[in-house]
Amino acid sequence: MSEAVEKVEEQEIDLGPANLILDKFVNMQGALMPALQAIQESYGYIPEPTVHLTAERLNVYASQIYGVLTFYAQFHLEPRGKYIVRVCMGTACHVKGAARIADVIKNQLGVGHAETTDDLKFTAEYVACIGACGMAPVIMVNNDTFGSLTVQKVEEVIAKYRNMD
């Protein structure tokens, strides 16, 4: 198993915040999901050391936690960008040229679906439909929506976020 042979990289992660979060969930029934969500909220993703910590403190097997983390799309095991760029690939956007929008983003940021820039600023995600078909083609950056896009407009949006902290 290739992944297995690889030496597991020691991740330097401050477990302080995770410990504080887990304090609230110890000895609580059905605590795993909310605990993991809170950890993701705090770290932006689920770092491996926090999985082992959660296993120990909530007395759940690490394998089971990994099962939960890989089952739900909401959990992320890799660091994610500060800005999540969701590119709508739904029917309406598709017709209106979503593929080109995705290409521009790939050109601009150098990342495709579920990939993150090295500076941890952007993560691109191609999603099925974000429910704003009237504004097609559309993308979301975190909680802000940008519709009726053109190549130029996308570049402006990216530039705007690139210049932000």
Next chain:
Amino acid sequence: MVNLTIDGKQITVSKTATIYEAAVEAGIKIPVLCYAKKLLPYGACRVCLVEVEQMKGRLIPSCTTPVTEGMVVTSISDEIRKVRKTVLEFLLVNHVIECPVCDKGGECDLQDLTYELGVNSNRFEGEKFNLPTDEVNPLIERNMNRCVLCGKCARVCDEIVGYGSYSFINRGFETKIATAFDRGLDCEFCGQCVSMCPVGAILPRPFKFKARPWQLREVDSVCGYCGNGCTVTFGVLNDKVETIRYNDKNGVNDGNLCVRGRFGYSFINSGDRLTKPLVKKGEQLVEVEWDEALKAVADGLKKAQAENGVGILSGARLTNEEFYLLKNLAKLIGTGNLDHSGGECYKGVTEGLLATLGICSSTGTFPQVEQADVVLSIRSDFYETHPVFGMVVNQTVKRNKAELFIVGDKNGKFGKLPGARTLLHKPGLEVNVLNSMSQVLIEDGLAVTEGVEGVDALKKSLAAYTPEKVEATTGVSAEEIRVAARALAGAKQSAILLAYGLPYTAQSKEIAIAAANLAILSGNIGKGESGLYLCGEKANSQGAIDCGVLPSAGGMGAQQMLEAAGQGKLSALYVVGEDPMTSFPDRSKVEKALMTADFVVVQDLFLSPTAELADVVLPAASFAEKNGTFTNAERRIQRVRPGVPSPGEAKTDYDILTLLAARLGEKVNFTGPAALFAALADEAGYTGIDYEKIGPQGIVWGGETVTVKKKMLVFVDGAKPIAGDFLLLTGSALYHSGTMSTRATGPQAVVSEAYVEFNFEDAKGLQIVDESVVSIKADGIELKLKAKVGKRLPKGVLFAPYHFSEARINSLYKGEAAISVQVSK
């Protein structure tokens, strides 16, 4: 009871049964893949679908559906056959067909079902996975392309082993069984998942490409490692034990085994086995014929007895019959100096329980523990000493929601069970904690005192053991002590567990007495199926006690023998099946004794460090080559059967002892183990048990619950905390048992060398990481060991297993509870 009809057959079964179980009882065969008797119903594979008259319109999974009164079930029909066939077609969409090179071929449930239902084509097509095989560890291979997602491996690892290596990961078609982060398997390697897998997805690596299952001859015997007495079924091909077969029909273990039982057999086939007798000529041990060796032994022992006498030190892995012959030999030589297992560790049974209860054994049987609602485990994490008994406790706690308390000096796997409470004390203070629990029972008026002697005296003596005072000395909170004591008194059925063995010699008698006091006062003794369990480390520890391999009146025990031999006051030592140089406390004392004694005979499988110092070495047989009986820690007498012949000229201890007796002038004329068993039965307390009638479940002497002869409270004083920055404990590592397992490739592949375990905070302070070589010093003796860092140990406590000879742990360990050591990098 519930009445139902299956295929027109009237059946009455328990109301908790499922349709599948009812069918099995009635002898009706329903195919299954994901079902296993010992696991909870799951219903993943849909192969066991049946029709139920009352639930028309769909097929019902028989393995998860409970029976109801008047149910009418059809187990096979054209429609059922069609649906089962479709289920198999679906499974075969993904399953790679590589039966010709799959080790499971011939005993694969999927292969058998496909054949049985005639699935010779598949209407569906789909992608086969091409997942890499997990071959990272040397014992268990996982090929997930063959997996049918029955979940048995994940379930057994959780429900029975309590380790939780596996889980389903991902979703939908991508679903697979994996470890955390989908890495190679890194666990206890008990191989329970191997035994459960219905297909060739999880296989034992040492058995790869060794034989087809139908070529193997199966021989049921008893595992030669610990006192649990698990049934092992040898798979023999060409006079070689090639594997241990799954067998859930015999004995006490339900087919459960630990890493030693399943993978530890390989020492039998080891090329290092002694095959010819050796006699010291000059400085060298040279191979000789049996005749010469036996003459040398007989002459040497006779001469020694005429001078300062002979001492006999035995191990605890001989059969009962061999113990009897050994005792007989001692009589023949005329010596009372006979002892086993270092002479200290079992005193909790032979002296402790004798003083308090008037018996010398555990009071109950292992299956009774499953029904207990409160369990108290003392000192050992049973997962290390008796892993399969540990699995019983695991199920007691997880399935039956029993409360579990652990009195121990380190954390263990037991402590992770739901609701388990560990009363973590400073090393060596078990008695203090147990005394305090007894004190609580008396103080609270919960103590059972009817028919109990010595109540007032104990009450007075225990005044110094109030929980608050004990908290100050041991570090266990007073509240925890009270909670544990009250729970024990309030239990409907309780079990108190205590393991003993060579690395646990300190205060063995005292701890057993304190435990017995607690058992009496809490009502554990004499209450239904409650029991007090003192479990010996080795396969026949209980047999050694029953058969009286103990110093006779006026004779010397093991430690006295060694002392006397070291001072030249004992002329000969005869060591059978033990490697005292490695396993006994105080190596220098053992060494001095062996060097000073004029004549040393060692009878063993290997040229152990002890054998190297002998004048005559006799090559003995392993448990897999013996015929006889072992008595396990719950008093169950079970048959040991030979699977293979001994290598070269090695002989069983039975044969050697018989030949030796003849040389010493007595013809011992037993026709075999059965006759010998009859001869020893009365003396050993096995009266009325017929050797020939010992069946697959063995026979428990004294009944399921032994009637105690008395209930006598005896006060034993606790110990004082041991001073020192770092305290070193020794004990058993899960993967090993005694010194024999260090010759087995299975356990060796997992833990190949000695180590010293640190708490992670201590390690940080000392700048030690895993694999750092550290120096451990005490009394001017320095050991260099590899470090292992973890969270199991409390701060300031170190642990080193005792199995490895070259590590010389026993040059520091002299039988104390903990050794104060200096640590440096």
